[in-house]
Amino acid sequence: MSIPPEIFVIDPRAGLPLQVQLRQQIIAGVLEGRFRPGERLPSSRVLAGHLGVARVTVNLAYAELVATNLLAARGREGTFIAEAVDHPPLAEAASGTPARFDWTRHLDGRHARAQRRDRAGDWRRFRFPFVYGQADPALVDHAAWRQCAVQALGRRDFAALTGDQYGADDPELVEYITRQILPRRGIRARGDEVLLTLGAQNGLWLAAEILLGRGGRCAIEDPCYPGLREILAQTGAEVCPVAVDAQGLPPDALPAGLGAVFTTASHQCPTNSTMPLDRRHALLDRAMQQGFAIIEDDYEFEMSFSGAASPALKAIDRAGAVVYIGSFSKSVFPGLRLGYMVADPAFIAEARALRAMVLRHPPGHVQRTLSYFLSLGHYDAQMNRMRRAYAERRAIMERALAAEGLSLVPGGASGGSSFWLELPEGIDSRDLAQGLRADDVLIEPGPPFFARPDQGARHFRLAYSSIEADLIPEGIRRIAAAIGRAG
């Protein structure tokens, strides 16, 4: 690799000879690892031209550093960073370090502090990763996705995909979602009731910012998706956690004065319970009486194994009180970063304006590729393949859990991609998770899901979306053994 001349900047005000400034910059580049052994410096002619200095100035700086073995001159080939820089001249580079700007005045760290730290970015390193929400590449039809991407990059589509669309979405993808995806959830929607998002996380953020960005009061399920609590903490809204039971969120337990209620009605996260129809109607009735909006995170509807999935809350929402949030992260793959929201046109118009301000729109090529993936039937095929694989893994999980005597929390639905478990008294799931890492096993401890983390100390989640079927029994055995040792 060659080092480009543009990296060098001469400051006539610096009060240092130009030749010294240049030398300092080369030394700093080596010390900081930006210039690497064997890389070629610009020729003195090119660099002198770029800096507007005499060529002899550059030659002098180079010669000085060749003499100290930091650079190596190789005749007509040019000047290179030396292959072995043993003792770089630290002192020379360190001199002249200027004062630093004080960022502490500007950064209160509210975002970094709110960030979840319980997710293992290195989950692939573990042999038994019972982690939630990651894709199993073996289940993704890689060849079909690639074929769709190539098709979306054809000349016909390319011109349309390269432009800045301002607030608009790919009309083909929106059409497909309204006509083929939403009907499966019992949802009827027009194009102006749909907005594409950068995944469900982005949809939840947009909804929270619109409804609660200027304060207010909202209710969430307890336990719930930790990412939602993170989002709401930034809004300044008062957040009321409402304990779920085996039928999900109990509408009777909602406090008064709410502006918004967040629910995972069809598949409670993380307990996997399903809200029965009478509760759904009670929740919708209450929304109309008390005037709160409902945000439905329908995050895993594709993974229902027993016949048709129960329809979404949005499907029976005749009044239009529900903001529905869907995602392709589970059904295609999470790195895709595409989801959608469905709501009243007035709400969607506001969300569209906010999205355009924050990020404009999801990349055009990604939208069109997904559109082909859906319309050519690959999505359906992949769903069927995933459902079969998950159902098989779930059955293996159930047998292994029963064999090892591990207790499921009652009320979980027969679908999804995870189990919610309870530990014997006296064992903390955080300790269990930490200890299991040494056994090559990743599990998700309960506390991050709860408003008061200690309430989750005896719970943990086991997902089976990213672990191979034949590794499950051994993984469960290791978990049971660790519990045995701890109990």
Place this chain on the structure above:
Amino acid sequence: MSIPPEIFVIDPRAGLPLQVQLRQQIIAGVLEGRFRPGERLPSSRVLAGHLGVARVTVNLAYAELVATNLLAARGREGTFIAEAVDHPPLAEAASGTPARFDWTRHLDGRHARAQRRDRAGDWRRFRFPFVYGQADPALVDHAAWRQCAVQALGRRDFAALTGDQYGADDPELVEYITRQILPRRGIRARGDEVLLTLGAQNGLWLAAEILLGRGGRCAIEDPCYPGLREILAQTGAEVCPVAVDAQGLPPDALPAGLGAVFTTASHQCPTNSTMPLDRRHALLDRAMQQGFAIIEDDYEFEMSFSGAASPALKAIDRAGAVVYIGSFSKSVFPGLRLGYMVADPAFIAEARALRAMVLRHPPGHVQRTLSYFLSLGHYDAQMNRMRRAYAERRAIMERALAAEGLSLVPGGASGGSSFWLELPEGIDSRDLAQGLRADDVLIEPGPPFFARPDQGARHFRLAYSSIEADLIPEGIRRIAAAIGRAG
């Protein structure tokens, strides 16, 4: 296309016979255009199974609608939406319309209201589109991009790209930006000083939200990029516009008590002036003395025609006070939605946490495709091609403007992709722009760029990034003629 059974939902509480409910839903689907002539309904067996009702119920509903010619029965082929639905029975569908949720209580319209309305989404319809910031597909190396996308979808990359990366970026792309892109601007940065964004718009929003999301005071250039004013209006910060001159933002004119200053130092938007070196140092000195952060939007650095571009403000920022914002929208294409920010690691950590909360990360496949596009040399080739084309168009523009006697505002740099012009007294650029639409010409009137829009009444911008070279003279002739008619 077949209508899926899942779209139909029966509500036992609705107090209406199941058969009537089903009929209403079919009618509503046709009326609302969701079911289209010729589409096939589910078989009565499948639909009855899905709804959990007797098959005769479905058959009765279908038969009723066949009798009114809304449906057509075609023997063993099934039941279809009739090809010609002349007088759909509106009354029946309209009965039973329930109360609507009152969204006015929840939506103050602050985002939709702040949205710019001056951008023509339909600019391709115009023969002479002097619009800014859109790609010219003829200059994009479509085949190379496609080849890189295919390479990024190879099996080796695919597994990594499908995962949820939480807050992380593609390390290959970050490496390339720090080692090959930033050095051209004189910027030296490590990986922890770089964050990928969904384009420069996203970078500006992240910076504004972090620095001003809880209020404060900031300065912007006047005139400036209207999208920035839109972003700042949502923060609740006090925004102080500071008039630019032929050398850009004058640091002496900045008010006291600022937390942040936004500047387009190298290429002022929209006047195209370049801030000279002494002003840059004065601005940086002032930032250190008064403690304000500088956000540098280096939005078009690739388009310098006369030798090397002046280095970025960030390049001489030894104290680390500058948050640098770059974009690939102009140099690759805007639909890509990829940019980056460079700043102190503490700032980047906070921006990374905020980005992860709002949208996680840009889609993995897009990141890796760009990484190949850069590392295989296509980016450089495309830059050279674009520079040549823009330089040629700029020369044609200059000749045409001079020939027609149109006045440039003094101080514009010899690069970029637009001119900033002044009209004779008494002509409003908004009227001019409106009138020119009928002549197939799009120009950008000045008012949206100004804090007080009327100050821009005599200005307008002419961009040449999306108009073919040989159409320029005729386009300019039409503009001059319209000015002549109006004057």
